[in-house]
């Protein structure tokens with residue numbers, strides 16, 4: 440069985456990805472909350488010194504290298520640019536972009552050696568179109584999509600694929616920042632008139648990491664109930 444490391448696996452989308460993949464993969468999870476599980480390492484990914492410790496814990500658990508990396512951890516900050524503090528700015532850049540970049544760099548050498556690997560980044564539709572009041576969130580997700588394309592090129596000849604899923608609004612604790620009126624507004628502006636379910640993202644991840652998807656690389660896939668295609 441292949442070995443998968445999933446960040447942001449304690450809640451929402453990452454939690455569903457872990458649940459779905461655990462039937463056919465060895466899964467190692469990370470998040471910030473306390474969980475007493477053998478296949479779990481608690482760390483704050485906004486702190487870049489966590490990266491090596493996380494990768495080493497996963498490799499100790501697998502007694503082997505990481506074949507598949509799912510970069511899902513992330514947070515959303517909705518406020519005008521002039522209200523963003525330098526500390527919040529560093530925090531979101533580190534968590535939403537830099538941790539995925541550094542983790543990818545940490546797992547690529549083993550993938551190259553095995554001549555097989557899969558990386559899936561969870562972006563956002565806000566990185567594909569702009570989202571006012573979420574400028575840095577949008578920017579981190581745009582950065583991730585540029586990184587996805589560039590890294591896919593860099594590792595293509597090693598049979599390593601790198602892809603990104605850009606969800607629209609998904610029903611998870613992250614979306615609890617919306618009140619009932621705002622949730623209805625999201626439904627009204629979404630062509631399919633609904634939120635995405637975490638299982639839809641998890642099933643696409645399952646396909647992207649499969650052998651069948653070996654020719655799919657460097658792609659940004661908008662799983663957004665039509666939100667990105669206009670109104």
Ligand SMILES: NC(=O)c1ccc[n+]([C@@H]2O[C@H](COP(=O)([O-])OP(=O)(O)OC[C@H]3O[C@@H](n4cnc5c(N)ncnc54)[C@H](OP(=O)(O)O)[C@@H]3O)[C@@H](O)[C@H]2O)c1
Pocket residue numbers: 446447448449450451452453469470471472482483484485511512513514515534561562563564605606607608609610611612613614
């Ligand atoms: N929900 C949406 O509408 C939506 C839409 C587009 C994109 N996304 C993206 O999907 C991804 C997952 O979001 P979600 O909706 O599943 O949110 P969620 O339910 O709030 O889960 C976020 C996950 O990230 C982890 N996390 C947060 N801050 C962290 C930190 N500093 N260090 C390490 N882990 C941290 C959380 O762990 P703990 O809770 O244990 O701290 C949790 O496992 C994010 O990248 C988000 O940007 C979500």
